[in-house]
Amino acid sequence: METREVVRCEFCGIVQYRTSNSLCRRCHKPLDFEEPVVFTPQLVENNSGTAAEAGLHVAGQVREIRRQRHLSQRQLAGRMQVPRTYISKIENGKAVPTLGSLERLAAALEVEVGKLVCDARGRREEEVTAIFSDPFLAEVAELLPHLDSLKRTLFMGAVRDAATGRRRTA
Numbered sequence: 001m002e003t004r005e006v007v008r009c010e011f012c013g014i015v016q017y018r019t020s021n022s023l024c025r026r027c028h029k030p031l032d033f034e035e036p037v038v039f040t041p042q043l044v045e046n047n048s049g050t051a052a053e054a055g056l057h058v059a060g061q062v063r064e065i066r067r068q069r070h071l072s073q074r075q076l077a078g079r080m081q082v083p084r085t086y087i088s089k090i091e092n093g094k095a096v097p098t099l100g101s102l103e104r105l106a107a108a109l110e111v112e113v114g115k116l117v118c119d120a121r122g123r124r125e126e127e128v129t130a131i132f133s134d135p136f137l138a139e140v141a142e143l144l145p146h147l148d149s150l151k152r153t154l155f156m157g158a159v160r161d162a163a164t165g166r167r168r169t170a
Helices: 051-068 073-080 084-091 099-109 113-117 120-132 135-146 149-164
Strands: 006-008 015-017
Touching: 051 084, 051 099, 051 113, 073 084, 073 099, 099 113, 120 135
Parallel strands: none
Antiparallel strands: 006 015
16 A cells, blocks of 8 residues: 655645645645745855845856756756756746755755855856966966056057957058
């Protein structure tokens, strides 16, 4: 004999058997309700950011990593045991995942939680590191502070001309 879990919806109060998608039959809200984590600028370590921007960053990271792993939203939802629509809402910035959901997302995507919530400053540091890994650009970056504005303008013009194949006439 199969046993079915009986749950109470924390939103509308209806007592019901757990549905296959874990949504309430009456109000269609999640039966496994968790208090949402509100991302504050202090948590994100970016004083110019807002909670909405933090949520959008998480959304972009989830989508990007999911696509890198060649997973559909349905496959990711299956790994997390949540409705596919929940993954869609996260990726579209319409739902900010709870801390518990972030942990399950990270496990399902096989990444650290920090990879999902790294802020713009972290991405910028990665980009700067990538740029300075090129020996030519690292050498140019060391020399730029020693140039006045006129020499910088001439340097940029020469680089632009070299890149586009134009010749300068004096």
